Amino acid sequence: MRSWIGIHLPLFPLEALRPCWSEPGKHVLIHREYVMAMSPQAAHAGVRIGMRRAGVQTICPDATLHERDETREREALDSIALALLQYTPEVAFAERCSLLLDVTASLRAFGGRLALSRLVRHSMLVLGFTPQLSMAPTAQGAWLLACARSGRRPARRRMIRMGNMMRRLDALPCMLLPQVQPYLQWLEGIGCKTLGDLRKLPRAGLQRRCDKSVLDALDRAYGQAAELHDWVQPPQSFAARLELPDRIEHADSALFAARRLLLQMTGWLVARQLAVSRFLLLLEHERGRTAIAPTPLEIALAAPVWQEEHLTRLLKERLARVELIAPVIGLRLEVAQISPMLPPTESLFPEPGGAPADFHRLLELLKARLGDHGVLAPSPQADHRPEIANAWTPGHAAESAAGRNVHYAERPFWLLKQPVELIVRNERPYYGSPLRMVKGPERIECGWWDGRLIMRDYFVAQAENSNFYWIYRERHGMEICWFLQGLFG
Numbered sequence: 001m002r003s004w005i006g007i008h009l010p011l012f013p014l015e016a017l018r019p020c021w022s023e024p025g026k027h028v029l030i031h032r033e034y035v036m037a038m039s040p041q042a043a044h045a046g047v048r049i050g051m052r053r054a055g056v057q058t059i060c061p062d063a064t065l066h067e068r069d070e071t072r073e074r075e076a077l078d079s080i081a082l083a084l085l086q087y088t089p090e091v092a093f094a095e096r097c098s099l100l101l102d103v104t105a106s107l108r109a110f111g112g113r114l115a116l117s118r119l120v121r122h123s124m125l126v127l128g129f130t131p132q133l134s135m136a137p138t139a140q141g142a143w144l145l146a147c148a149r150s151g152r153r154p155a156r157r158r159m160i161r162m163g164n165m166m167r168r169l170d171a172l173p174c175m176l177l178p179q180v181q182p183y184l185q186w187l188e189g190i191g192c193k194t195l196g197d198l199r200k201l202p203r204a205g206l207q208r209r210c211d212k213s214v215l216d217a218l219d220r221a222y223g224q225a226a227e228l229h230d231w232v233q234p235p236q237s238f239a240a241r242l243e244l245p246d247r248i249e250h251a252d253s254a255l256f257a258a259r260r261l262l263l264q265m266t267g268w269l270v271a272r273q274l275a276v277s278r279f280l281l282l283l284e285h286e287r288g289r290t291a292i293a294p295t296p297l298e299i300a301l302a303a304p305v306w307q308e309e310h311l312t313r314l315l316k317e318r319l320a321r322v323e324l325i326a327p328v329i330g331l332r333l334e335v336a337q338i339s340p341m342l343p344p345t346e347s348l349f350p351e352p353g354g355a356p357a358d359f360h361r362l363l364e365l366l367k368a369r370l371g372d373h374g375v376l377a378p379s380p381q382a383d384h385r386p387e388i389a390n391a392w393t394p395g396h397a398a399e400s401a402a403g404r405n406v407h408y409a410e411r412p413f414w415l416l417k418q419p420v421e422l423i424v425r426n427e428r429p430y431y432g433s434p435l436r437m438v439k440g441p442e443r444i445e446c447g448w449w450d451g452r453l454i455m456r457d458y459f460v461a462q463a464e465n466s467n468f469y470w471i472y473r474e475r476h477g478m479e480i481c482w483f484l485q486g487l488f489g
Helices: 014-019 041-043 053-059 070-084 113-129 141-147 161-172 178-191 196-200 203-209 210-222 251-272 308-319 355-369 397-404
Strands: 004-008 025-033 034-040 064-067 091-094 098-102 130-135 239-248 274-284 295-305 326-342 376-378 392-394 414-425 428-430 436-446 454-462 468-476 479-487
Touching: 004 070, 004 113, 014 025, 025 053, 034 041, 034 053, 041 141, 053 064, 064 376, 070 091, 070 113, 070 251, 091 141, 098 141, 113 130, 130 141, 130 161, 141 161, 141 479, 161 414, 178 210, 239 251, 239 392, 251 274, 251 308, 251 326, 274 308, 295 308, 295 468, 308 355, 392 468, 414 468, 428 479
Parallel strands: 025 064
Antiparallel strands: 004 098, 004 130, 025 034, 091 098, 239 326, 274 295, 274 326, 376 392, 414 428, 414 479, 436 454, 454 468, 468 479
8 A cells, every 4th residue: 555645835825935924914915816825814804715906905905915926836846846855756746736745665764654744844844834744545635635624623634544544535525626616516506515425426427517537536536546647857957046035144044044955955866866075055145236246155075975964064064154245145055066875885784983974074074163274184195205295185185085095104193394403412312311223224315306305314213211203314414413303102
């Protein structure tokens, strides 16, 4: 038995057109001079769906009228569908600003029906919408349950078994079916009010009096006919933009809106089986005559990921360090570098000392807080001279340098920036106490090709306090000089 999630947005035009309409006020949405939706305050004042514009202005003169923008509604619905692709690849559009999700193969991956429903609802709330969710064995049944208005008591919209769903559908008003709308007056005249009443009518007579689509919709809802859907296909590349309802003066305040774009990117990555290594967030400022170039915020990751929680954490750290040159009025998110999503490890036992992904996440957080030049990793160079071979790599290349499997010679980890000349007593170098040679000599003679020739004999020396030092001797004419190059731990 299949499992479907139905999502209906009862105030979808309001939320898609004006995200700030959640504030109290009498708002009315007009489409072709008729009321299509209204806020609860406007409904309490007497505004009803289907009322003319003039009637609204008469009974509620202080109401704010808004024209419907179908283009922005469609863009918002597309963004929701793209974000929900992270839960299932089978997402389809439905009537009346609704979505259908076939989650049969996703239940076990997300912890069951209840856990998956909570995740879907949470994602919708982050996107800025308040949905009505349902779950049923058929897609049409899940859609009808989601569109059904609940009364004082909360409606039961999660039906696992077919029998429970059929009983719940029988109690719904038949006007919920879009195919029934042309025949509502006739059905009300014969006392047919619910879907259960509609099913009791003779099929042959109902087909003669109504269109065949009515019987087809009933059969699909009750699992007696096959259902076909056009699944949402993710685009080849990802770029999303969000217009902010108000100006933002501080960069860290943009995180709440940026999460909506990150959710869309997460759904796109999961649907395409990709992971992101680098993405760009553009903070848009004023346009027109006083136009200001957007502030780019590039996020480079140590390892490709696709989890929204990790991306949000990195973006939060970076936004906290940004100083805005002007207020932000919009956001744009672009994917700059992607790679195929790696399958989970086939190892039975975890690697000792933590997984490599944990090390990469640590580097990402440190770079987000300290900047690219605040995190360094050893990056040995192909040169025998210690002051050249001992190099450090900053920024986005630190993790790749730190992960190299390089054969290190016996060298101290702490090398001095400039060697310190040592005094000589009784023909022995002296550093706090006479030094005793423990290992060496190791001759290094190179650099003739770039004019920085060195000829040195290196030793591992030990002082009387048991500290070890890395020293070398060098000939200057007829005189031999000793220098301290590094210290062992």
